[in-house]
Amino acid sequence: MTPDPGHAVLEVDDLTIALPAGGDRTHAVERASLVLRPRETLCVVGESGSGKSMLALALMGLLPKGVTVAGGAVRLEGIDILKLRAEAMRDLRGRRIAMIFQEPMTALNPIMTVGRQIAEVLESHRDEHGVGTGAERRRRVLTLLDSVGLPDPDQLIDSYPFRLSGGQRQRVMIAAALALEPAVLIGDEPTTALDVTTQMQILLLIKRLQAERDTGVLLITHDFGVVAEVADRVAVMQHGRIVETGPVDQILARPAHPYTKSLIAAVPKLAPRAARPLGEAIVLEAAGLTKTYRRGGRLFSRGSLVKALDRPDFRLRRGETLGVVGESGSGKSTLARCLLRLLEPEEGAIRFAGTDLMALGSRALKPFRKRVQMVFQDPFASLNPRRRIGDIIAAGPRLHGTPKHEARARTRELLALVGLDPAVTDRFPHEFSGGQRQRIAIARALALEPELLIADEPVSALDVSVQAQVLALLDALRQRLGLSMVFITHDLRIAGQICDTIAVMRHGRIVEYGPPDQVLMTPQNAYTQELVASIPGGRR
Amino acid sequence: MSDTVDAALRADAPPAAPLGGLRDFVRRYARNRGAVAGAVVLFGVLVLAATAPLLYPASPWQMTGAPFLHPFSPGFPLGTDSLGRDIAAGIAHGARVSLLVGSVSTVVAIVIGVTLGAVAGYHGGVIDDAIMRFTEFFQTIPGFVLAVVLVAIFHPTITSIVIAIGIVSWPSVTRLVRGQVLSLRSREFVVASVALGAGTLRIIFTEILPNTLSPIIVLASLMVASAILLESALSFLGLGDPNLMSWGYMIGAGRSLLRLAWWMAVFPGVAILLTVLALNLVGEGLNDALNPRLARRR
Numbered sequence: 001m002t003p004d005p006g007h008a009v010l011e012v013d014d015l016t017i018a019l020p021a022g023g024d025r026t027h028a029v030e031r032a033s034l035v036l037r038p039r040e041t042l043c044v045v046g047e048s049g050s051g052k053s054m055l056a057l058a059l060m061g062l063l064p065k066g067v068t069v070a071g072g073a074v075r076l077e078g079i080d081i082l083k084l085r086a087e088a089m090r091d092l093r094g095r096r097i098a099m100i101f102q103e104p105m106t107a108l109n110p111i112m113t114v115g116r117q118i119a120e121v122l123e124s125h126r127d128e129h130g131v132g133t134g135a136e137r138r139r140r141v142l143t144l145l146d147s148v149g150l151p152d153p154d155q156l157i158d159s160y161p162f163r164l165s166g167g168q169r170q171r172v173m174i175a176a177a178l179a180l181e182p183a184v185l186i187g188d189e190p191t192t193a194l195d196v197t198t199q200m201q202i203l204l205l206i207k208r209l210q211a212e213r214d215t216g217v218l219l220i221t222h223d224f225g226v227v228a229e230v231a232d233r234v235a236v237m238q239h240g241r242i243v244e245t246g247p248v249d250q251i252l253a254r255p256a257h258p259y260t261k262s263l264i265a266a267v268p269k270l271a272p273r274a275a276r277p278l279g280e281a282i283v284l285e286a287a288g289l290t291k292t293y294r295r296g297g298r299l300f301s302r303g304s305l306v307k308a309l310d311r312p313d314f315r316l317r318r319g320e321t322l323g324v325v326g327e328s329g330s331g332k333s334t335l336a337r338c339l340l341r342l343l344e345p346e347e348g349a350i351r352f353a354g355t356d357l358m359a360l361g362s363r364a365l366k367p368f369r370k371r372v373q374m375v376f377q378d379p380f381a382s383l384n385p386r387r388r389i390g391d392i393i394a395a396g397p398r399l400h401g402t403p404k405h406e407a408r409a410r411t412r413e414l415l416a417l418v419g420l421d422p423a424v425t426d427r428f429p430h431e432f433s434g435g436q437r438q439r440i441a442i443a444r445a446l447a448l449e450p451e452l453l454i455a456d457e458p459v460s461a462l463d464v465s466v467q468a469q470v471l472a473l474l475d476a477l478r479q480r481l482g483l484s485m486v487f488i489t490h491d492l493r494i495a496g497q498i499c500d501t502i503a504v505m506r507h508g509r510i511v512e513y514g515p516p517d518q519v520l521m522t523p524q525n526a527y528t529q530e531l532v533a534s535i536p537g538g539r540r
Numbered sequence: 541m542s543d544t545v546d547a548a549l550r551a552d553a554p555p556a557a558p559l560g561g562l563r564d565f566v567r568r569y570a571r572n573r574g575a576v577a578g579a580v581v582l583f584g585v586l587v588l589a590a591t592a593p594l595l596y597p598a599s600p601w602q603m604t605g606a607p608f609l610h611p612f613s614p615g616f617p618l619g620t621d622s623l624g625r626d627i628a629a630g631i632a633h634g635a636r637v638s639l640l641v642g643s644v645s646t647v648v649a650i651v652i653g654v655t656l657g658a659v660a661g662y663h664g665g666v667i668d669d670a671i672m673r674f675t676e677f678f679q680t681i682p683g684f685v686l687a688v689v690l691v692a693i694f695h696p697t698i699t700s701i702v703i704a705i706g707i708v709s710w711p712s713v714t715r716l717v718r719g720q721v722l723s724l725r726s727r728e729f730v731v732a733s734v735a736l737g738a739g740t741l742r743i744i745f746t747e748i749l750p751n752t753l754s755p756i757i758v759l760a761s762l763m764v765a766s767a768i769l770l771e772s773a774l775s776f777l778g779l780g781d782p783n784l785m786s787w788g789y790m791i792g793a794g795r796s797l798l799r800l801a802w803w804m805a806v807f808p809g810v811a812i813l814l815t816v817l818a819l820n821l822v823g824e825g826l827n828d829a830l831n832p833r834l835a836r837r838r
Binding site: 337340342365366369370372373374376377378381382383384385386387395396399400441444448 | 727728729730731732733734735736737738742746747750751
């Protein structure tokens with residue numbers, strides 16, 4: 001594996017990127033070296049804060065203000081692009097090196113038609129490729145839209161981005177990026193915001209286009225599943241340094257660096273847990289819940305109706321963990337909030353320990369609030385930034401009449417239970433990392449000693465290694481406290497690891513229901529089969 | 541399994557203590573030079589207002605010298621007016637009235653505005669519609685005209701002036717608070733509080749309002765400035781409290797003699813200008829200090 005500069009399309013040599021003074025780190029990237037060849041896919045893997053996105057932006061010459069290159073060289077087809085003037089770099093961008101971003105929802109201009117946005121790329125490099133007339137450009141755009149697998153290009157070219165789904169928008173971004181057949185395509189987490197099935201389609205699309213055009217692809221990702229799916233070679237980043245580089249098979253099978261080992265070990269495997277004996281007592285039963293949202297529609301138009309919940313019936317036994325899996329829009333978060341009556345379902349019954357919660361008014365509901373608690377997805381949004389940790393955790397017990405000193409003592413116990421220093425009660429949420437915040441959120445939910453915990457994607461905003469810790473914590477607490485749990489996730493691997501039963505949701509309905517080994521290994525429903533097949537890295 | 545459990549339960553230390561609340565705030569505020577100058581001027585006006593009875597124990601209405609004394613006359617640094625009253629005494633006592641009216645009417649407007657805004661934003665639906673239409677009704681009437689009408693109906697006293705200014709300035713607070721509450725209401729930490737069983741009032745006061753504090757503080761500092769202007773304008777038109785000396789009244793009285801005795805109108809005018817400018821600078825500095833992320837972009 002000796003780098004051959006003659007064939008390298010992109011070479012990063014000893015690149016150091018300095019951060020503005022006063023931050024907690026002096027360098028975003030330190031002495032990174034990489035080589036990318038035509039037709040090759042190089043995956044740069046790392047957790048949040050590893051500097052991988054800064055590296056990508058530096059390659060495009062798009063570093064944010066205040067962040068500067070402090071040393072090293074980036075050679076694109078032999079030209080050191082760091083030495084180029086802004087004008088010359090602008091010419092290369094889009095023509096020889098292009099980028100696709102993480103968030104397809106915001107990467108497209110909402111008030112410009114899809115066709116215009118792609119044509120813009122062609123216009124700004126007109127001289128070189130001679131795509132002069134409007135009609136010619138339109139033909140090129142149509143061909144591009146067709147080549148990225150978008151249905152009905154003739155109609156799509158004049159549509160606005162809001163009509164497109166996330167996956168379709170990402171295809172448009174790819175079409176724009178590849179419009180001038182650049183030698184290098186950089187993808188910064190291009191599939192992270194997408195559902196698994198869409199993710200798989202986009203990854204396959206990139207692979208196909210790459211083979212057709214001999215493009216070198218540099219893919220920034222945090223997901224080893226994606227790596228296993230598409231990478232030829234892998235570079236692992238930690239704290240701004242590249243700690244290990246090698247062919248994908250070697251990295252995945254025989255990682256050398258301890259950090260790589262820990263990362264790979266933390267990746268959830270598709271390995272259903274062994275069945276546990278469960279009692280017969282039913283804690284929670286959902287029967288015939290429906291919830292309809294009206295989409296669009298103003299004063300004079302009705303808009304369309306979307307059934308978010310369409311009778312997803314289930315029964316949860318005491319001590320059981322039910323995994324609710326599904327893609328975005330399947331209604332799983334609506335289900336979680338309806339179970340707590342944070343949203344009002346239109347009809348149906350929620351029987352908790354024999355009482356129908358739907359029949360209760362808000363005052364009668366209060367005692368039940370104590371017994372059912374929720375953990376939210378985003379620990380950065382679920383803690384009030386203006387309140388101290390101690391107050392946040394003690395809020396529940398105080399509301400239900402626990403005396404102050406008792407609630408304080410309980411808070412310290414809980415912090416110790418979730419693995420935090422009990423002395424942190426006077427701090428504010430912003431002083432903690434994502435994983436620590438999620439521990440605080442779990443402590444808050446447990447403060448009322450609930451019987452049932454509803455967790456809505458509790459780990460999807462966290463890095464893999466932190467994810468594994470929080471999952472282990474939830475599992476340990478469930479065992480220790482005898483909790484029943486409804487665990488909502490989009491990740492089948494995680495569901496398989498910690499759930500006793502899995503319910504697959506689609507369009508507000510449960511399409512498949514059963515123990516993990518059955519649902520994940522021998523799925524009956526066509527949609528479940530598609531989901532399982534789309535798990536990234538699943539084929540290795 | 542127990543290995544992972546222990547690992548999961550083991551403490552990982554939080555990052556070393558950052559941000560010292562108040563000191564950090566002062567440092568960010570001081571970065572804006574204009575804001576520091578504004579704070580100094582405002583402090584000067586406050587000191588002047590506080591010490592007015594000591595500096596000029598006599599009533600500012602009292603004739604203490606010959607009429608039409610020029611500025612820098614002995615004993616009368618800012619001169620005297622047509623009746624021989626000391627302009628400097630008038631400005632010192634006027635500062636008390638201006639600051640009092642400015643701050644109390646702002647408190648009135650904030651109380652009305654925050655209450656209505658929080659209720660409208662939190663409940664939404666019909667209640668929101670009703671409150672916002674009511675607010676818009678007030679916004680369609682020019683504020684100054686409404687204030688004139690209110691003061692004229694209630695007879696000009698300091699209380700009626702304060703109330704009138706409060707009534708014309710609350711709508712902007714309501715709109716601001718409503719918008720903030722509307723966006724905060726669906727945040728997860730508010731939903732979490734509902735899930736804990738907290739009541740509406742507790743959620744509004746402990747979860748939502750503390751998060752709207754910084755824009756309200758900034759708005760309030762600017763509202764004090766506009767309240768001072770409103771009061772001056774009312775006094776200028778002769779609708780001020782007849783028992784209290786105020787800057788607006790002094791300008792109004794000196795207006796007809798502008799060519800004969802310019803200092804009668806100019807000095808109170810400068811006092812208004814400096815105070816209002818200082819308040820605006822302070823408001824901007826507070827904005828920078830309370831929203832550091834926005835400030836850094838400049």
